[in-house]
Amino acid sequence: MRIGVGLPTTTPGADRELLLEWARRADAGFSTVAVLDRVVYDGYEPFVALAAAAAATRSVRLASMVAAGPLRPGALLTKQVASLAALAPGRLTIGLGLGARTDDYEAVGVDLRGRGDRLTDQLAFLRGGWRESRIGPTVETPQLLVGGMSGGAFVRMARYADGYAHGGGPARAFGSAAALARAAWRDLGRPGEPALWGQGYFALGGGDAGAAYLRDYYAFTGPFAEKVVAASLTSPRAIRDFVRSYADEGCDELVLFPTSARTPAGGARLKIAIVGGGPAGLYLSILLKQADRRHEIVVLERNPPDATFGFGVVFSDETLGKLRDADYESWLAITDSFARWNAIDIKFGESAFRSRGHAFAAISRQTLLTILQRRAAELSVDLSFEHEAADVDSLADADLVVGADGVNSTVRRLRERDFAPTVAPYPSKFVWFGTDLVFDAFTFVFRETERYPFDAGTSTFIVECNQATWEHAGLEGASEEDTLAFCADLFAEELGDHRLLSNRSVWLTFNEVRTRNWSSGNLVLVGDAAHTAHFTIGSGTKLALEDSIGLAEALVRRDDLTRALAEYELERKPLVERFQEAARESATYFENVVRYRELPPIQFAFNLLTRSGRIGYTNLTLRDPALVQRVDAHFGGRRLAPPPMFAPLQLGQMTLPNRVAAAPAVEDAAGDGSPGAGVGAALEEAAAAGTALVLTPFVAVASDARISRGTPGLYDDRQLDEWRRIVAAVQGVADARIALRLGHAGRRAATLPRSEGSDIPLPEGWPLLSASALPYTTRSVVPKAMDRRDMDVVRDRFAQAARRAVAAGFDALELDCAHGYLLASFLSPLTNTREDEYGGSLERRLRFPLEVLDAVREVWPAERVLSVRLTVADWAPRGLTQLDAIESARAFAARGVDLLVPVAGQTVAGGAPRYRRGYLVPFSDAIRSAVGVPTLTGGYVTTNDEVNTIIAAGRGDLCVLDPSPAAAA
Ligand SMILES: Cc1cc2nc3c(=O)[nH]c(=O)nc-3n(C[C@H](O)[C@H](O)[C@H](O)COP(=O)(O)OP(=O)(O)OC[C@H]3O[C@@H](n4cnc5c(N)ncnc54)[C@H](O)[C@@H]3O)c2cc1C
Structure with missing residues (x-):
């Protein structure tokens, strides 16, 4: 990976001497000097600055990263690019994007609408039309990069450019964008690989060095500015780690942009009001108190302490490890109360499978809450039950207000504009019951009513069906009693003599919540208030608790509250989004499960177990080699057979x-x-x-x-x-x-x-x-x-x-x-x-x-x-x-x-x-x-594991294996 450095063209106080000296020094060791683009700001025009740098340097590459193409008339843009390419032959990279600032568009009098099409047109001209025009100097088109995160941006990049310019952020975010860039590149049949450029901000000096400038520069993005500040690198070690992590993600060129202002650090002890005494709120109060007993923390919970709405909570080993490290006392109490098992039962038609090796641990929600309440009280958290928080004004004297108030969060609603949530209902219907039957495995039962299947799972008894089934079965408008009777009858075989217990069990729709921003001023969201993931991957409580760990750690790490909140979001959001993606896959599976009723039973089971994409063939081989051997045997036609990709x-x-x-x-x-x-x-x-x-x-x-x-x-x-x-x-x-x-x-x-x-x-x-x-x-x-x-x-x-x-x-x-x-x-x-x-x-x-x-x-x-x-x-x-x-x-x-x-x-x-x-x-x-009919599939599939999973699950019959980027290098 090559390393470039930004010219300080938008950093306050950078004069001619500094710019030229900066460029000269970059010439001695860096691969590139790059510029940002901003019209309404106290800084230099990017192409003019690059021209100055071209004159002061001999070998360093010059790059715009990125310039907002549509702000300029296409012909003028081409003229500038051509001129620069002639002034710095063979060492120009032009990164173009849309530019996100309304004020820039207003200032130059260009309509913001249609800017995507204009950029497309400019790129097409730079690539093709230019040669035919008389816009000179006549030079080869320089290296072109395109930035942006939309599907359209990736296509524009793959169609017209040589590579992709990422907008900055953690290496994980770069890695995901790079994968999309490669996928678009292959989809359009481009040979080779796109060049992948990343960027970051730095200011050596520790603490809040450079923060004031970044806050100002990104003020137009609202709360996002704090995320940029949080991600900026302020120590040599942070820069080293950042560079390493980008290299690991396959970045070809990483450009580090300087920031130079410094701000003093803030204070420490906090007055904290947590709205919601669910798992997220209680656990956060414990972790914060444990970190600093001087914090004053109140948890407001509208229900009494023992309000039951009962279903079990499942944790994996990985989550338990995190809970142990975060608070040993509550971990001990939780693990002492666990029911553990390692099997998944799948009952489908006449077939039944038991898959082992999955390591589940479960606890009833009420027991978990009681443990957390006890521990919080021990640490002198003020627990205020039957206290409904109707507004945040009454909490105005708190330094920090945490919305831990679940999927229908009041805190989120009160600042809806800032948090910018989207709430999308899933089409299926579900209802949860209790049962006095103790299952010894996580059990999925698929039943057909008339034509459509049902499924059910966990010690809690959840019944889910798609909308059509629900209507077809006449369940619309069914009372609690009718619903109970219908489900008890449907699952009579599984229940035997046992009862199905209703607890206000009515048919519900699951809402997927996503929030663009997780904090607004001194308000921050955790757990279901910030995001939900469909219950069929059983991760809501895990994510809620891990949010609390992430937020508590960020508050310990950073004195500056705003920065801590941004850092918490930066760290957690990509991880949560991965779960939401997997949850969506899983929900789609159940929604469409009727599709798979013709699959051979072993394939049906494999398909179910790998539905969310979190477990694939290889992982399942480690968990349950016997089941995977049966899959292999099914494909290979003999007891010991190679993996499905070799069938x-x-x-x-x-x-x-x-x-x-x-x-x-x-x-x-x-x-x-x-x-x-x-x-x-x-x-x-x-x-x-x-x-x-x-x-x-x-x-x-x-x-x-x-x-x-x-x-x-x-x-x-x-x-x-x-x-x-x-x-x-x-x-x-x-x-x-x-x-x-x-x-x-x-x-x-x-x-x-x-x-x-x-x-x-x-x-x-x-x-x-x-x-x-x-x-x-x-x-x-x-x-x-x-x-x-x-x-x-x-x-x-x-x-x-x-x-x-x-x-x-x-x-x-x-x-x-x-x-x-x-x-x-x-x-x-x-x-x-x-x-x-x-x-x-x-x-x-x-x-x-x-x-x-x-x-x-x-x-x-x-x-x-x-x-x-x-x-x-x-x-x-x-x-x-x-x-x-x-x-x-x-x-x-x-x-x-x-x-x-x-x-x-x-x-x-x-x-x-x-x-x-x-x-x-x-x-x-x-x-x-x-x-x-058999299908050939693919679409950026680069590992044998993916091929085996696709074939074994019956999602395709033949798979195009793309070379992995490492193999192509
Ligand atoms: C059917 C189903 C099955 C599930 N199964 C699992 C599973 O197996 N494993 C798992 O990990 N997760 C599961 N979940 C998800 C899990 O229940 C949630 O993700 C988890 O409870 C989120 O924790 P939380 O603390 O963020 O929110 P919640 O648990 O919803 O807690 C929010 C709290 O805030 C309180 N509150 C709300 N508004 C106010 C207000 N204005 N003032 C005061 N208090 C307020 C509420 O009373 C509540 O106690 C399941 C969810 C569903 C629907």
């Missing part, structure tokens, strides 16, 4: 030796449609790695169907000969098979090679075709809406190419109906606005792609595999619905397709992709279970 797969009449596919991103080749040596070598290398199926890059059915001039084709006999050689070479490697991805680029044709960006039109391209006359980007050529004759020609081209594919010896043919290319342009309502029989309803939009499939089917031998790559989500408003996706998948499947490849996005250039690890897997899961 053979039957596709039509072809047997693949394992479940791993490779789709190497290949540099565009020669320019005449021939695949060239690069493509052949990449495919052979993928085969040599042991993959069962190697997918070619996009291969065009005609010369005008190419994405760029270098896109390989299969439309003449010379190309056929080359492919024949490549196919034979790949097939010569062990058992490898090769699939041809055949397509027509439609309105995304005639662009520059992907190594230079994506969808940047060639200066002199060729006429384009599409379903409708809508250009792909604002700079793309307007395509011709195809008439019947065009359709005949294109259909015949596909058939001809398929004939050549037969002759070349391909094992499989994948028809490309994805990513906004020609056939996909017919499928989406966003790109097909035709009024004839090929537009309108889904059935009509499907007509032409199906015609093409039929033509290909006719020439493609039945014994070879035919597959369709299909966009099933546009990731853009008013695009394909899930129902559309399933219907079109069914239509293709009905024509005897052996394999479906569900993908998402790229239908339109904008849109909001949702990249994450394995982002295509949920689509595969949905299509596979709805349509019953």
Whole structure:
């Protein structure tokens, strides 16, 4: 990793001498000097400052990180970039972003709306249009980076830039953003890896050095400013740790920006009012008192101390370790009261599984609260029961007010604007009961009522079902008694002679709470008041207690209250969000569990256990090797078998030796449609790695169907000969098979090679075709809406190419109906606005792609595999619905397709992709279970563990394994 340093262009008091001296010194050792961009602020214009630095230095790289492109007219921006690139040849990096400041936009008189499109346009021009313009000096485009966190920002980056500029924060946040950047890069078929730049703030001097400047600079962000202050590095050790953690996350270049002001430290002892005497509030009071007995702490709880609303609380070993370290006394009392077990029972249809090795410990909520109340009282916390806090004004004399008042937090509501919460109800219904039956395992029971399943779990008896089941079963408006009777009857077999006990048990909807800011002034939220995670991963109390640990530690570490609160949030929020993500996966699983009723029982069990993504194949192997061996045996067809990724797969009449596919991103080749040596070598290398199926890059059915001039084709006999050689070479490697991805680029044709960006039109391209006359980007050529004759020609081209594919010896043919290319342009309502029989309803939009499939089917031998790559989500408003996706998948499947490849996005250039690890897997899961055809999936899957988990859980049949960034380096 290279280290750069920021020029102090926005730091108060930096004059000409300091700037130039700074740049000169950076030239002696740092990799880069970088500038920030801000119009309405006492600081230097970034490009002017870089020009000065260019004159004062010889070798250091100069970078904007990032400049707000849309503040400048596009041509002027290009002019400035061109000038700088000429003044500092070969050492310029231009980072561009949207800029978040309204006052900057107002000052330059540019409308804030539409700035995303303007930035896209500027990038497209810098990448492509510039060459054709007369805006000079004429130089090579410098290295381009794009910043931002939205899905749109990642696509913009992957389409036009060379890399990604992260906005700062903990290394974990950088790591997550870097993964999204890589996913977007691969999704757009860019070869290699994006350059990944990170940044941080520093001021040597300890304590609050630099804080005043940062507070001022980021004042426009409200409470976020404190997070920036909290994250800034004020000691050599902090800088060293920060640098190390960024290097670990795969950062290529880390730029440290200086801050220089200093502020004195604040006081210590506090008067603290905690609203809510649940686990979070009580535990926080204990930890704070324990840290400093001089704190004056009151806990206000509206209920009496023994108000029961009873369900069990489950903890993992990891949480218990944290509780032990935080307060040994309460840990002892809690662990003394535990019921422990290590099994999960899964009852599904006629099958029953017991999975072991999971180590649960549970305690009743009331016992936990009693222990915490006792310990708090011991430490002289003032516990005020039956005391409802209706406002925060009455707590005005407190230095710190903590909202520990649960999911419907009053504190959060009173400062709603500052905390900015979102409360999203989950669609399912649930009800919890008690039962006098003691379960000896965490038990899931799945029951069908009429058609739909139920599930239940824990010693507390929770029943959950989706909305349709609930309505179907006539439970809407059911009284407490009716609900109890219905559930007791449904689970009579499990309950035996035991009773189901109601405690105001009515059907509820679970609300997922997220809050943008966890503190506002001297108010801070902990536990359910700040966030909730669906109860099916049973982590609410754990997260609440760990929040309290995090907040208490931050208050001990920092004298400055505001800084401590920001630090607490910075540390906890990313961790909590990970749990919320897992909880969402888990909730989605239960919501859709009906999908999995056809799965073989062992696969059903594996799917359930790995539903949230927190446990995968490898982890389960450690917990429960016997169950995993049964999974392996199920796939391998014998008692001792290798992991599922090595299980053979039957596709039509072809047997693949394992479940791993490779789709190497290949540099565009020669320019005449021939695949060239690069493509052949990449495919052979993928085969040599042991993959069962190697997918070619996009291969065009005609010369005008190419994405760029270098896109390989299969439309003449010379190309056929080359492919024949490549196919034979790949097939010569062990058992490898090769699939041809055949397509027509439609309105995304005639662009520059992907190594230079994506969808940047060639200066002199060729006429384009599409379903409708809508250009792909604002700079793309307007395509011709195809008439019947065009359709005949294109259909015949596909058939001809398929004939050549037969002759070349391909094992499989994948028809490309994805990513906004020609056939996909017919499928989406966003790109097909035709009024004839090929537009309108889904059935009509499907007509032409199906015609093409039929033509290909006719020439493609039945014994070879035919597959369709299909966009099933546009990731853009008013695009394909899930129902559309399933219907079109069914239509293709009905024509005897052996394999479906569900993908998402790229239908339109904008849109909001949702990249994450394995982002295509949920689509595969949905299509596979709805349509019953094997699927190929992936979407930034880089480990064997992920492949094994996907295959074993039945979320896909074959998986594209992307090279991990470390392997690519
Ligand atoms: C069905 C279900 C099952 C669950 N199972 C588990 C599980 O197995 N494991 C697990 O860890 N978590 C589980 N949870 C989640 C868990 O209950 C919560 O996440 C946890 O209790 C949060 O703790 P808390 O202290 O933040 O909030 P709470 O426990 O909600 O405590 C908030 C307290 O504040 C009080 N209060 C509210 N407003 C005021 C006011 N204005 N003035 C004074 N007092 C006020 C309330 O009376 C309450 O005592 C489950 C939740 C549900 C719904």
